[in-house]
Amino acid sequence: MFNRSRLTVARKRAGLTMKELAAKTGIEPRTVTGYEAGEYLPSEDVAKKLARTLGFPLSFFLSDDLDIPREEGVSFRSMSKMTARQRDGAIAAGAIAFLMSDWLDTEFDLPVSAVPDMREDTPQSAAAGLRDFWGLGNRSIKNMVHLLELRGGRVFSLGEDGKEVDAFSVWRGEKPYVFLISQKSAERSRFDAAHELGHLVLHKHAAPNGLEAEKQANEFAAAFLMPEGPLRAVGRITGLPKVVELKRAWSVSVAAMTYRLHELGLVSKWTYQQLFMEISRRGWRTDEPMQMCREQSQVWKKVLDNLRQDGAGVDRLSSNLSVPESEVVKLLFGLVTMGVPSTPNALTTPRRGNLRLVK
Structure with a gap:
């Protein structure tokens, strides 16, 4: 059966309003509204037309409901600069990231979350306490992405056009997610990761928006990265x-x-x-002196290495999830090196991988 929540996600990923989608597909705006409201279902021909227009395979729309991040639970850093269209697109990307994360859980053994609830702490005491809890001491943190993954966080990229959509984070049950913008220097991306970690520990399952919440997350990030x-x-x-x-x-x-x-x-x-x-x-507000290399994901590197052993790659992952390859690439862009599989049509033998993350 055609799934209305998936239509909404695909439309928002395409950056279209319901009225614009109706115009592109040659149907009435009220009809699109009815589809997304679940009032009635599109015919097979219309469903195919919607899929073609949105750039998603038809199979994407014929599966279970998607879990979509709640807007009030998402910690956007630059709400004032971001348009509603950009915000909706980023949240819809979160829904696809959830889908990818669920696939990970069925295929691989990953660490459970060890990100604590520290809502009662000040940003500075939370940063010191978390360093102690994770056994980091006062050492420089080598890789924030690896650290988040090691502690059970799921890290994705936001390969969006435009810097108005900044990094954000969200709790999904007991699992923390961090989304990092790919259009920043490695140093600023590290600070973003620490900033979002601050939201996760200081504002768990709260509404982490507003100037005070941003100030607290910045204070946490500074104290966490620079004790x-x-x-x-x-x-x-x-x-x-x-x-x-x-x-x-x-x-x-x-x-x-x-x-x-x-x-x-x-x-x-x-x-x-x-x-x-x-x-x-010296222009060091944007171009850093002695730039560091961008941090990459250990989890997704191991996942893609595992797929390559079977002669597959990102295309196999997108096929398994029935999402466009471009959506997978955007969510992994900058976090892992992606190549073209040598045998795109190779059959994969089902197996469960055991990913072990090390410090």
Whole structure:
């Protein structure tokens, strides 16, 4: 039976309103509204036309309801810059990510969530407490994506056109999800990951939007990535070379390190202003000095390696899920290297993989 929730998700992924979809398919707007409301079903010919227009296989619309992220539970960072169309498209991408995650659970053994509820803590105490809980000490975190996956989080990319759709996170039952924008530097993407982790621990199953929630998530991210103790041991900072050295050691942006040093009182207000003037003059607000490599997913690398052993790749995953390959690619873009399978039509022997994540 044609599934109305899947029609809604496909339409929003295509960036279309119901009226625009009706115009493209040559049917009445009220008819599309009726399909999505579940008032009646499209004929086979109309269903095929809808599928062609939206770029999804017909089989996608003929399966169970999709679990769609609740808008009030999603932690969008830049609500003021984002259009409703962009917001809806990102949430619909979350529904496809849930579908991919469910497939992972049926095929592989992955860590359960170890992301605690720390709603009663301040951002700084939550950051220190989580480092202690995860046994990180005061060391620099090598890879935020690996860390999230190791602790049971599911990480996806947002390969969207336009930076207005920023990183976001959401709880789905007891499983945390983080979505990272692919159009940022590796350093800023790391901070985004820590920011979203802050939302997950500080605002679990709450409405994590608003200026105060964003401020708390930023404070958490800064304290989590740049713990106070080691920075205080460095002492007062008077010049940009030392800031760049620290930025490299802790794998953050030069701007984030400068702000953190000022926050801890290790940089005077005058020096802080001079540092940012110099950072801007050198173009380091967007292009980082000594850029680090973008962090990739350990989970999805192992999954695709497993598929390649059977002569398949992303195309096999998209076929299994009945979603366009482009949707899978967008959700994995930047997180893993994707290649063309050597034998696209190879048959896969069903088996259950055992993915073991290591620190």
